[in-house]
Amino acid sequence: MAHIFPSRAVGDRALGPIAGAAVAACSLLAGFALFAFVSDPRMIPVGALVALSLWALLAYPELTLALYVIVGDVKGDERLASLFPVDLTLLLGGILLAGIAINFIRKKPVVAIPRIYLLFLVLVVLMTASLTYTPVFDAGLEKLGRFLTVTCIVILAPFAVLGTPTAMKRFLIGFSIAAFVICSYSLLSLGGSDRLATPSDNTIGLGHIACALIILLWFAVVPRFKFPERMATYLFLVVPAIALVGSGSRGSAIACVFVVGLSLFFYRKLLIDVSILAGLALASLPLLKIPDSSLEYLGTLVRSRSVSALMSFRGDLLDYGWRLLSQHPLLGAGIQGFRYSSPNPGVYNWPHNIFLETACELGIPACLLVCVLFGAALREAIRQLRDRVAPHFMLSQLAASLFVIGTVNAMNTGDINSDRSTWLFMSLVFVVQGYRTSTNPAEDGRELAASPAPA
Numbered sequence: 001m002a003h004i005f006p007s008r009a010v011g012d013r014a015l016g017p018i019a020g021a022a023v024a025a026c027s028l029l030a031g032f033a034l035f036a037f038v039s040d041p042r043m044i045p046v047g048a049l050v051a052l053s054l055w056a057l058l059a060y061p062e063l064t065l066a067l068y069v070i071v072g073d074v075k076g077d078e079r080l081a082s083l084f085p086v087d088l089t090l091l092l093g094g095i096l097l098a099g100i101a102i103n104f105i106r107k108k109p110v111v112a113i114p115r116i117y118l119l120f121l122v123l124v125v126l127m128t129a130s131l132t133y134t135p136v137f138d139a140g141l142e143k144l145g146r147f148l149t150v151t152c153i154v155i156l157a158p159f160a161v162l163g164t165p166t167a168m169k170r171f172l173i174g175f176s177i178a179a180f181v182i183c184s185y186s187l188l189s190l191g192g193s194d195r196l197a198t199p200s201d202n203t204i205g206l207g208h209i210a211c212a213l214i215i216l217l218w219f220a221v222v223p224r225f226k227f228p229e230r231m232a233t234y235l236f237l238v239v240p241a242i243a244l245v246g247s248g249s250r251g252s253a254i255a256c257v258f259v260v261g262l263s264l265f266f267y268r269k270l271l272i273d274v275s276i277l278a279g280l281a282l283a284s285l286p287l288l289k290i291p292d293s294s295l296e297y298l299g300t301l302v303r304s305r306s307v308s309a310l311m312s313f314r315g316d317l318l319d320y321g322w323r324l325l326s327q328h329p330l331l332g333a334g335i336q337g338f339r340y341s342s343p344n345p346g347v348y349n350w351p352h353n354i355f356l357e358t359a360c361e362l363g364i365p366a367c368l369l370v371c372v373l374f375g376a377a378l379r380e381a382i383r384q385l386r387d388r389v390a391p392h393f394m395l396s397q398l399a400a401s402l403f404v405i406g407t408v409n410a411m412n413t414g415d416i417n418s419d420r421s422t423w424l425f426m427s428l429v430f431v432v433q434g435y436r437t438s439t440n441p442a443e444d445g446r447e448l449a450a451s452p453a454p455a
Helices: 017-037 041-059 061-068 088-105 115-130 137-161 165-189 203-220 227-247 250-263 270-287 292-303 307-311 313-327 354-362 364-386 393-412 420-436 441-450
Strands: none
Touching: 041 061, 041 088, 061 088, 061 137, 061 165, 088 137, 115 137, 115 354, 115 364, 137 420, 165 203, 165 227, 165 393, 165 420, 203 227, 203 250, 203 393, 227 250, 227 270, 227 292, 250 292, 250 393, 313 354, 354 364, 354 393, 364 393, 364 420, 393 420
């Protein structure tokens, strides 16, 4: 596939003198701020920890990206939000951009952006044009602004900060640690009556995070061991598995089961493991004190007698989206038009489906653009999975699996701005494509040596 610009050679380079001066300047500023504004000596260790964390996030922006994609699920906790003078999404976004700038100064490698991403520019043009007829101009402008800033960062940043497989691994490790902490926090609510949730009180977000963590562990850790050792690695799955079930997130549960089922085509030896794990899960379910509301909501997947009963309120949202699309098939109702064209903006907030959202707000042509983007990522993921002996096959499996669960989320609870992990997982597929087409045999050899061979 052709690219917008050529990729630099994939490989770490030494810290340049300009970047060194920049880091030294940041350290001096941090020291000045510490002693100028901290009057209590007991706060000095806290300030040192903050300075160290800031240095790590600037030096390794892939870790910042890992936090950025899940920050919305933690910043709703008032105890955490009160520690920072600004919104955490904006803070991490600024640090991420600064880290990208430092990476360019250090001449760190980047991955070429595929030409198919030019469609995002077309999508932005359609969003901008729709401001001329959207029901509420200010709301439409705010949604466009969020897409150009908050969302576009997560779409493009992977190509700038994940320039090597090593950086990708650091990102996945950082994401896994953050996800594990969030899942562990949710278990504090076991035994209660409400469904488990993230610190931001988001049950669906917890399901997304737990599902992604299970998939990461399933492909990156489990296949590396033989049967006796594998049984010990399954202990790592206990926390995200309980969090997933406790969240009651039906879409994430379906995506997780679907991806694990597909993995058996690559790792047939895990079929026995899956059977054992399923039996243990069913046997231990009554002992885990998972809220009845979670189990009851998940149970609707098998108890519902009709599609409308299964869809519940989402059925009403989809019906209204279709009606809105039939009224404005070519141009849509305008960006953010779904909410402010509805008879009840407080209830009909978004259609919970990215494809329908773009169709009813921006028209069928915009929806086709989004379909082409998803289709191109799916095609590339399948192409990578067919070549099992190519370098970085394990990363290809991870990227493809995460893209699948991101697509399910986009169709079930999707919001073009809020569901940022979906866009991130799409970009990861093309980032891995850049690794596979690079010419760095040393790094390729290390990856092949570390990756388990599919059964």
